[in-house]
Amino acid sequence: MYSSDFGKDFLWGVATAAAQIEGAANSYGKGPSIWDTFSKKTGKIKKGHKPDEACDFYHRYQQDIALVKTLGFKIFRTSIAWSRIFPLGDDKVNAEGVAFYHRVIDECLRNDLIPMITLYHWDLPEALSKEGGWTAYGINQAFNEYVLFCAKEYGHKVKHWIVINEPFGFTSLGYMLGVHAPGLTGVTNFFEAALHTAIAQADGARILRAEVGEAVIGTAFSCSEIVPYSHSDQDMMIAQRTDVLMNRFFLEPALGLGFPTGNWDVLEKFAISYSTWRHQSRMAFDFDFIGIQNYFPLVIKYNAFIPVLQAWEVKAKSRKVPHTAMGWEINADSFYRIIKQFASYPQVKNIMITENGAAFHDKLINGSVEDKERIDYFKDYLSAVLRAKNEGVNITGYLAWTLMDNFEWAEGYQARFGLVHNDFKTQKRTVKQSGYWWQEFLSK
Secondary structure, eight states: OOOHHHHHHOEEEEOOOHHOOOOOTOOOOOOOHHOOOOOTTSSSSGGGGGGGSSSSSSHHHHHHHHHHHHHHSSSSEOOOOHHHHHSSSSSSOOHHHHHHHHHHHHHHHHHOEEEEEEEESSOOOOHHHTGGGSTTTTTOOOOHHHHHHHHHHHHHTTEEEEEEEEEEHHHHHHTTBBBBBTTSSSSHHHHHHHHHHHHHHHHHHHHHHHHHHTEEEEEEEEEOOEEEEESSSHHHHHHHHHIIIITTTHHHHHSSSOOHHHHHHHHHHHHHTTOOOHHHHOOOOOOEEEEEEEEEOOOEETTTTTTTOOOOOOOTHHHHHHHHBTTTTOOOOHHHHHHHHHHTTTOOOOEEEEEEEOOOOOOOOOTTTTOOHHHHHHHHHHHHHHEEEEEEEEEEEEEEEOOOOOOGGTTTTTTOOOOEETTTTEEEEOOHHHHHHHHHHTOO
């Protein structure tokens, strides 16, 4: 299997995110983001790690973009840090931040790479968070002004856009469970954040469509196949509820179907409140592609002691199945099935895999990282993509997560997903064997 098996127009790339690689978190006029603030709270990030320097991409973007080109990829996906453009989340522009993204985009174009820009990859300006963040009604106006600025500023150079990265991920982890920034908890916070995010997803896309000629516009959903632990009625019911939340809750409003309920009274009450034509219309947009980001399936068991959802994950390790250093199950067949699940919607005309990858216990020994497990992972998962594509699913691209080891949110610098090893003390880059495998794969 080589890249040519996917067709000459298939797009191959790597995905990154501003907060995870840029560093310069408090420099060059950038305002604090919710992750800058969250990382300063004791016990929130493993080993007390902070994104202050990250991979120092801000100063090393030229060599990193050259690596993308050297490895043979065509797309470099990254995000714009909202607080680097608008430090206080208002209309006061940071000229140095604006100039930085011009330099990054121009460097991509010089290297014959397609820049793919994510507008929101979790790093909300702290100033907006103090006003309620995604739970506040005013967030939609602030987001639209930010998107309009980016579209006007960069749209003549950037044609490939992702509006929001993993809406369920940041609303559930950051506004319901409190394990990600800004650390809020509770179902009410989640539902308020979810509504405003679903609106922002479509609003942002409409702005891009109006302002950017020949734009290719998508949005990116986290997804996992949900597998009931047993065939009991309770396990089957809980698996269905979990699927509604994790895989359908933000996708279906974007497709014009409104919020799904899954015969669950908690979601039915929420959906009824926002089921008017006005809400459904505003949350819908005819996206050029739907980005799906898959890392693992979830095996779910009923547990009456878990509030609201009453679901309990049965970990891969306890089931004695192959798993990554994060404890995430390795299952390429599951990846194939979730692709087919998303493709089953007639409104989804094009799928792009906008993130997929794995963390392992990488060791730099004598200047080399022998990460055979990651190579095997990519071989299996790419075979699943090709299988779905050969069965008629319109999949037009695949982006590996990620270019280099980086700041992995609450995991800090411990979880290594990169094709390139990064020494966070010296910022020295070393291409792993998986990076060289990609180089060969993409050359044939």
